[in-house]
Amino acid sequence: xxxxxxxxxxxxxxxxxxxxxxxxxxxxxxxxxxxxxxxxxxxxxxxxxxxxxxxxxxxxxxxxxxxxxxxxxxxxxxxxxxxxxxxxxxxxxxxxxxxxxxxxxxxxxxxxxxxxxxxxxxxxxxxxxxxxxxxxxxxxxxxxxxxxxxxxxxxxxxxxxxxxxxxxxxxxxxxxxxxxxxxxxxxxxxxxxxxxxxxxxxxxxxxxxxxxxxxxxxxxxxxxxxxxxxxxxxxxxxxxxxxxxxxxxxxxxxxxxxxxxxxxxxxxxxxxxxxxxxxxxxxxxxxxx
Amino acid sequence: xxxxxxxxxxxxxxxxxxxxxxxxxxxxxxxxxxxxxxxxxxxxxxxxxxxxxxxxxxxxxxxxxxxxxxxxxxxxxxxxxxxxxxxxxxxxxxxxxxxxxxxxxxxxxxxxxxxxxxxxxxxxxxxxxxxxxxxxxxxxxxxxxxxxxxxxxxxxxxxxxxxx
Ligand SMILES: Cc1cc2nc3c(=O)[nH]c(=O)nc-3n(C[C@H](O)[C@H](O)[C@H](O)COP(=O)(O)OP(=O)(O)OC[C@H]3O[C@@H](n4cnc5c(N)ncnc54)[C@H](O)[C@@H]3O)c2cc1C
Ligand code: FES
Ligand code: FES
Numbered sequence: 001x002x003x004x005x006x007x008x009x010x011x012x013x014x015x016x017x018x019x020x021x022x023x024x025x026x027x028x029x030x031x032x033x034x035x036x037x038x039x040x041x042x043x044x045x046x047x048x049x050x051x052x053x054x055x056x057x058x059x060x061x062x063x064x065x066x067x068x069x070x071x072x073x074x075x076x077x078x079x080x081x082x083x084x085x086x087x088x089x090x091x092x093x094x095x096x097x098x099x100x101x102x103x104x105x106x107x108x109x110x111x112x113x114x115x116x117x118x119x120x121x122x123x124x125x126x127x128x129x130x131x132x133x134x135x136x137x138x139x140x141x142x143x144x145x146x147x148x149x150x151x152x153x154x155x156x157x158x159x160x161x162x163x164x165x166x167x168x169x170x171x172x173x174x175x176x177x178x179x180x181x182x183x184x185x186x187x188x189x190x191x192x193x194x195x196x197x198x199x200x201x202x203x204x205x206x207x208x209x210x211x212x213x214x215x216x217x218x219x220x221x222x223x224x225x226x227x228x229x230x231x232x233x234x235x236x237x238x239x240x241x242x243x244x245x246x247x248x249x250x251x252x253x254x255x256x257x258x259x260x261x262x263x264x265x266x267x268x269x270x271x272x273x274x275x276x277x278x279x280x281x282x283x284x285x286x287x288x289x
Numbered sequence: 290x291x292x293x294x295x296x297x298x299x300x301x302x303x304x305x306x307x308x309x310x311x312x313x314x315x316x317x318x319x320x321x322x323x324x325x326x327x328x329x330x331x332x333x334x335x336x337x338x339x340x341x342x343x344x345x346x347x348x349x350x351x352x353x354x355x356x357x358x359x360x361x362x363x364x365x366x367x368x369x370x371x372x373x374x375x376x377x378x379x380x381x382x383x384x385x386x387x388x389x390x391x392x393x394x395x396x397x398x399x400x401x402x403x404x405x406x407x408x409x410x411x412x413x414x415x416x417x418x419x420x421x422x423x424x425x426x427x428x429x430x431x432x433x434x435x436x437x438x439x440x441x442x443x444x445x446x447x448x449x450x451x452x453x
Contacts, residue, residue: 001313001315002311003312003313004293004312004313005295005313005358007358032354032356033336033354036315036356037335037354040334044313049313051356051358051359054359054361102429103336103428103429103430104349104403104406104407104426104428105336105339105342105350105351105403105429106351106354106429108348109350109351109355193425193429194337194428194429
């Protein structure tokens with residue numbers, strides 16, 4: 001492995017770096033936990049890595065809480081997300097996904113932006129953020145910002161809408177519209193520590209009077225080419241009392257969730273097994289607490 | 290070739306160091322090959338085993354997945370930095386011995402450093418961790434010898450007696 005590295009420390013330096021390298025071979029990197037593993041297996045002689053991790057700009061590194069929602073800079077690491085009190089309170093699904101990601105040593109350096117831009121179907125933060133209907137703020141080389149929902153940002157395994165002249169700057173999660181929540185992250189792997197998901201489910205229900213589900217988000221990971229938002233299941237649950245969902249309705253939700261998946265066989269699990277686990281985990285959402 | 294080298298300055302085990310390094314140098318190679326500190330172990334080199342764990346500004350990270358350029362201005366602690374003439378073994382290391390948590394020892398340095406970082410974090414939050422939390426804090430470490438129980442016993446013993 002032998003590449004060149006450039007470490008911009010501000011947004012302006014970053015934009016300059018991007019301009020200088022448009023005609024060459026370059027990669028962006030933040031925590032390097034995905035990229036280094038990839039680069040160790042590839043030819044890197046002509047490569048320049050633009051190292052984002054020394055950028056000091058708050059827009060990239062901060063967690064900003066506004067009445068309309070919360071903005072998380074792309075360089076915020078997974079450990080910071082897991083420990084943030086506002087996230088813990090308002091978006092438990094994201095906090096749980098952060099705590100379930102890899103190990104303490106990885107969480108300390110892996111970034112939210114890297115998790116998203118890696119576009120792995122089993123990305124834990126990606127899964128939670130799709131359920132939360134998050135959107136991306138993408139910085140273009142000319143300094144302007146492009147907005148796109150995270151759901152649309154994912155185009156396939158390891159493929160996003162990001163262009164060569166763009167960088168993910170931050171992620172915005174819309175504020176909850178009610179205070180009562182049922183929100184959580186289910187991750188099924190081969191073992192409980194350090195495991196990439198075989199199946200993951202994120203759910204975030206905002207409840208009104210009588211625990212009626214007023215706004216719902218459900219996303220599934222590792223069972224399709226991208227993280228999938230389960231629209232039919234979310235719509236089906238509208239206005240139902242979250243504490244009194246009949247068993248037939250629980251089965252219906254599990255079925256609708258399963259229908260949005262298209263799992264494959266790989267080294268971690270077979271498609272059949274993924275389907276079974278997905279169905280049973282989906283059913284368990286309303287059995288918990 | 291030389292103009293490709295990048296200057297970095299950092300503190301390692303309390304000592305200030307300035308170096309010019311290859312851009313793609315990985316922290317574990319800087320520590321083992323250039324600084325000759327062999328207590329940091331190369332295991333999987335893919336972030337799975339934790340044998341290469343060091344502390345960067347007090348946080349445990351895998352030195353096999355950390356770019357050396359990114360330690361510029363930071364403080365590194367390796368296992369060598371835990372001992373002094375007056376106190377050759379750190380209390381965590383004493384606990385590891387007491388509980389029989391060391392067999393071949395390949396995983397030990399990393400586990401000791403992660404436990405140190407977690408201990409500091411608990412102290413800051415003023416909490417005594419539960420056994421479950423102790424176990425979770427060690428999830429980034431593999432041990433091929435002990436079966437983990439004694440390691441968790443040792444870490445728990447240390448972490449629940451913070452005055453030691
Ligand atoms: C041992 C191990 C275990 C893991 N376990 C898990 C797990 O349980 N769950 C999970 O979800 N992931 C896991 N991962 C994957 C990885 O740690 C995460 O995806 C992490 O969040 C990536 O973040 P990073 O900052 O390290 O990304 P990097 O490696 O720096 O970058 C990843 C990709 O994103 C691009 N990129 C990064 N930042 C930006 C940006 N701001 N704008 C545009 N592009 C960008 C890079 O070009 C690269 O293609 C694991 C990895 C390892 C090595
Ligand atoms: S050698 Fe770094 S985690 Fe295994
Ligand atoms: S004691 Fe041998 S690997 Fe842990």
